[in-house]
Amino acid sequence: MKKKKKYGLRAFINDVHLWLGLASGIILFLVCLSGTILTFEEEIKGFFAEKFTVEAGDKKLSVEQLISALESEGIVSSVTVPAEEGEAYEFSVKESPEQRRGSTYYVNPYTAEFSKTQESSLDGFFFSMFKLHRWLLLDSSIGRPIVGVSTIIFLILSITGIVLWFPKKNIKWKTLKPGFKIKFSARWKRINHDLHNTLGFYACIFLVVMSLTGLCWSFQWYRDLGSEVMGAQIFGGRGGPRVESEAQIGEDEVISIAEVEKITAQELNYEGKTSISFPSGDKGVYSIRKYESAKLSPIIADNLIVDRDGKVLKKEIFNDKPLNVRITSLIKPLHTGAIYGGFSKFIYFLACLIATSLPITGTFIWLNKMKKKPKIKKA
Structure with missing residues (x-):
């Protein structure tokens, strides 16, 4: 048995x-x-999308000039400046201030020619x-x-x-x-x-x-x-508390985007893609995210908040954050x-x-x- x-x-x-x-x-x-x-x-999506090519010219136009070319399309809320030459600038354009996310426009920085991203199947x-x-x-x-x-x-x-x-x-x-x-x-x-x-x-x-x-x-x-x-905090602490402008200045005294770019280059002194969100409302500020090209991860960014008068209100270097904060902020890229x-x-x-x-x-x-x-x- x-x-x-x-x-x-x-x-x-x-x-x-x-x-x-x-x-x-x-x-x-x-x-x-x-x-x-x-x-x-x-x-x-990028493989099947219509390619927007940029032919380098003698001199790039300023971001303000590029914004002027887009004003007929709506309210320009942000710009992303690539690290490499010969690439298009990406602008976010909203139909109204209440719109949460705008449409993306690719703009030739030499000619101001632009193309809106189109929906596809x-x-x-x-x-x-x-x-x-x-x-x-x-x-x-x-x-x-x-x-x-x-x-x-x-x-x-x-x-x-x-x-x-x-x-x-x-x-x-x-x-x-x-x-x-x-x-x-x-x-x-x-x-x-x-x-x-x-x-x-x-x-x-x-x-x-x-x-x-x-x-x-x-x-x-x-x-x-x-x-x-x-x-x-997971998900709830992204960006932290909202930072409002402390500057007591008029609209004509607000610093230009070129000056914001200069401040960003001084504070975050390395090559990389830079995204700048423009002030919205009386208490709005410039919000900058910069991605260092030399880093292994393309999604890790350092943050900078610049007031209308050019004062740096906040500076966050990702590698200086505590390990637990870095991990929780990377939940999505760790998942995807x-x-x-x-x-x-x-x-x-x-x-x-x-x-x-x-x-x-x-x-x-x-x-x-x-x-x-x-x-x-x-x-």
């Missing part, structure tokens, strides 16, 4: 991994698939992918918690998957080595198992980061808990993979692609195990 196997911790972890994976498989497939597509959204497609990723195309009040719970399940699956990746016993290089590669010369069942086991292992750390950061959009309690643990530009996006794309395949390969592993082995007839 065969001795009944003891139901141990590993068997319990295996069952948790199996049944949670089967229960959430379709939702995780849709969320991961849409996340994979969204990784290179900007690059795909890709905008609708990517917005659908965004809604699928965040809310499963449902109402946000219904879809958001479903995606949130599925993300928690995905986090558990990632952790239990790593535990199951390790051999049951005799953990040494000889037993670990097979888990690092896919044996393509084997039968289909073994290849499918390796695709799930090995690829899941390589992608795991990125999937954990995506899950932990993704939950910030799903649950308020999670954001509050994360803010308390980190000692810095934009933290290190194209390099990290490519890594995240592969990780998301693997994550999309895991529910499929995992289901096949379960189906293969469910097939009963044929009984051997006794002679």
Whole structure:
């Protein structure tokens, strides 16, 4: 008589991994698939967009002159000056002061010729992918918690998957080595198992980061808990308290944008893309963000707030901020993979692609195990 196997911790972890994976498989497939597509959204849109070329001239026009060329289009609220020569300036133009976000205009700094970004069919497609990723195309009040719970399940699956990746016993290089590669010369069942086991292992750390950061959009309690643990506000503290003008001057005494650029160059003395938001209202100030070209991350910026009379009211150097503040301010790029530009996006794309395949390969592993082995007839 065969001795009944003891139901141990590993068997319990295996069952948790199996049944949670089967229960959430379709939702995780849709969320991961849409996340994979969204990784290179900007690059795909840019590839199909009509190119606005800039031919360098003898001398660039001032930002004020470029604004004058755009005044017929609406209210110019900001400008982004590229670090490289021969690139267009980007202006944000609003139809009214109440409009939250304006339209983007690309302007040739040598001729003042401009082109407004046009909507395309890709905008609708990517917005659908965004809604699928965040809310499963449902109402946000219904879809958001479903995606949130599925993300928690995905986090558990990632952790239990790593535990199951390790051999049951005799953990040494000889037993670990097979888990690092896919044996393509084997039968289909073994290849499918390796695709799930090995690829899941390589992608795991990125999937954990995506899950932990993704939950910030799903649950308020999670954001509050994360803010308390980190000692810095998640999402709520972006930009800090509003800074108002202290200058007692008339409109004709407000410093020019050229002077703002000069102050920015003095305070943030390095090459890089510079974005300047113009004062709005009587208490408005110049808000500047500058991205250092030499830095590995293209999304990390230093901030400067300059009053109408040229006084520097606030200066924030990203690297001087406490570590916890830096981490909480980078939640979104850590989730999307934009933290290190194209390099990290490519890594995240592969990780998301693997994550999309895991529910499929995992289901096949379960189906293969469910097939009963044929009984051997006794002679």
